[in-house]
Amino acid sequence: MRMIYLAFRNMISKPLNLILSMLLLSLSISLVTFVLQLSDQMGGQLEKNITPFDxxxxxxxxxxxxxxxxxxxxxxxxxxxxxxxxxxxxxxxxxxxxxxxxxxxxxxxxxxxxxxxxxxxxxxxxxxxxxxxxxxxxxxxxxxxxxxxxxxxxxxxxxxxxxxxxxxxxxxxxxxxxxxxxxxxxxxxxxxxxxxxxxxxxxxxxxxxxxxxxxxxxxxxxxxxxxxxxxxxxxxxxxxxxxxxxxxxxxxxxxxxxxxxxxxxxxxxxxxxxxxxxLPSFEVQRLLGLLGSGVKTVNGIALAILLVSALSIFISLLKTIRERKRELALLRVYGFRTGQLLYLALMEGLFLSLLGFALGWALGRLGIALFSSYTESEYGYSLLLRPPSTQEYILLGITLCLSIVAAFLAALPVFNLNVAKTLTDE
Amino acid sequence: MVHTQDLEFAYPEGALLQFPDIQLPTNEHLLILGPSGVGKTTLLYLLAGLLLPKSGQLRIGDTSLESLNRKQLDQFRGKHIGLVFQKYQFIGALNVEENLRLRQGRKAGKEGKKRRMALVNRLGLQDQLHKKVSALSQGQQQRLAIALGIIHMPDLVLADEPTANLDNDNCEKVINLLKEEANISKSSLIIITHDYRVMKHFDNRIEL
Structure with a gap:
């Protein structure tokens, strides 16, 4: 059996825990991707529509x-x-x-x-x-x-x-x-x-x-x-x-x-x-400038939520690692090395953040789709459901890095795991 | 198979524990008896390589445990030693079969599956394979604990108080199971207990 499978089973063994720590992450990801897409597409469409005229x-x-x-x-x-x-x-x-x-x-x-x-x-x-x-x-x-x-x-x-x-x-x-x-x-x-x-x-x-x-x-x-x-x-x-x-x-x-x-x-x-x-380009720049400060504010809030969600992943992992201390000790008895236990914790954190990101991204796109029907009926502008953008890949990178750091910090206790004592303690 | 000499251990704030020498030939069974608090479990962990002795020699098979580094010790323990705990230990997120597969390791393959099925059949766990461990009865958990101590065919099986809290009937059954399974997988068996009911089953005994 692979460690990665165990990490996955560990993760889904407590669905409530999983949902709670994923919720924050999804929320921030959906906010960021929604706002990025919106400003990107709005800006892009406006630019495209004014290009023919000076x-x-x-x-x-x-x-x-x-x-x-x-x-x-x-x-x-x-x-x-x-x-x-x-x-x-x-x-x-x-x-x-x-x-x-x-x-x-x-x-x-x-x-x-x-x-x-x-x-x-x-x-x-x-x-x-x-x-x-x-x-x-x-x-x-x-x-x-x-x-x-x-x-x-x-x-x-x-x-x-x-x-x-x-x-x-x-x-x-x-x-x-x-x-x-x-x-x-x-x-x-x-x-x-x-x-x-x-x-x-x-x-x-x-x-x-x-x-x-x-x-x-x-x-x-x-x-x-x-x-x-x-x-x-x-x-x-x-x-x-x-x-x-x-x-x-x-x-x-x-x-x-x-x-x-x-x-x-x-x-x-x-x-x-x-x-x-x-001058359309000037007026549109002015308009986008106004939008831009709104976009920045929302992105700032969303990034703050992202940090909090990394913290929540950290706490959730720390908690599960404490709860599973005996199981980790048991794995040591089975011959698994400390490094493998660390890998197990990192994998769980990584799964969690990937799942949270995917969910958040999907929610963001759902938001775009819903918002699109509004803008289309109201302004005749529709928004497209686009594949992930470069910015979103960067966001994914940031999320994964944050979650790996969080998981690593949460998993530090495995280095000091006293197997004999853990197994003996009631 | 097991050979110890002048084994001593000291907890950081505790008194020095000295253990009698053990000489156990391959495939033999040994009972280590003693009241609570004389360091029975400590001896068990020393034999399992989970604690390191302060001094003395400890050899299992041809391997001197004190010569191994941490990583080698982990590997050695995983491969050659099986533990049956007083308080059963399982991976809660996995079902019965997955717990057994995890203990067998990734290289078990087809032989491993045969071994696993034969073992669960003997222990009467064949219908529980896909259940969560927490859904098993007390008796089934006991038998699963024995299976986990022995499924990887270790050279040495160490059982810590396997009969505590069991009535006489079940005490007998568990001891017989342990002995049978140790014989089938050609493992040496050391049982550590304060339960004097077990005495009559073993010729080979050490009292702490």
């Missing part, structure tokens, strides 16, 4: 809100800006590309975004099936949204006002038709329903003119025709509806073509126009 231009307000709303699609927009005002930026020499986005509607809680197909390509989005929108009220659906909403090519989608699902104010007259479904890209695309700017404008222009019902159909038809032409045009360059001086967009997402853009444009926009500019 600057967002939108209505005045909080720059963080602007970034959250227009780039990350979490918050409400600060307001609208005139397309007319934004247009000079699109053709600015320092600008590599500038993509207008416009929204205000949702379908069952998923945002309907009016933009150009270029928006999809900046995120590397590809069609899983169907085609991109090129007629009014064509709509392309992100992978996660399609899955959640059960949308297929040809499905009709009726938007409701606002960004949050409500029971009223649906644009019944203008269903969107799903023409394409995107592949999963693990970016904001997954959660969006994307259509052309004109479609969004149309549905809203329409609403605004609701009282003039007689003209409604007429105007609408006109727009349809116009949009068809306009779209064909749109595929070649980005000259939007020229006649539409009053058109509004939510924001303009800008990529600089020259470093000078970063130096000059934000200041020019903030001081010289009615719009504001926000």
């Amino acid at each position: 600057m967002v231009v939108g209505a005045k307000g909080s720059p963080l809100q602007l970034v959250l709303a227009s780039v990350l699609h979490i918050d409400n927009p600060t307001g609208n800006i005139k397309l007319k005002e934004a247009r000079p930026l699109m053709n600015h020499p320092f600008v590599k590309y500038a993509i207008p986005v416009s929204y205000g509607d949702n379908y069952k809680g998923f945002r309907i975004l009016g933009t150009t197909s270029e928006y999809i390509s900046t995120y590397g989005g590809e069609l899983a099936e169907g085609k991109f929108f090129n007629r009014p009220f064509d709509i392309v659906v992100g992978a996660a949204a399609a899955e959640k909403l059960g949308l297929q090519i040809g499905s009709e989608v009726v938007g409701s006002h606002g960004l949050i699902e409500t029971d009223f104010g649906a644009h019944d007259e203008h269903p969107y038709i799903v023409t394409g479904i995107l592949k999963r890209s693990n970016t904001v695309l997954d959660q969006l329903l994307i259509t052309s700017l004109e479609s969004v404008w149309d549905s809203h222009a329409h609403e605004g003119e609701a009282p003039k019902s007689s003209e409604e159909e007429h105007k609408h038809d006109e727009e349809h025709e116009h949009d068809d032409q306009d779209h064909a045009h749109d595929n070649h360059d980005h000259d939007y509806v020229e006649e539409d001086a009053d058109r509004e967009i939510t924001s303009l997402l800008v990529r600089f073509g020259s470093p000078l853009g970063m130096v000059q444009l934000p200041r020019y926009i903030n001081e010289g126009t009615n719009m504001q500019s926000a």
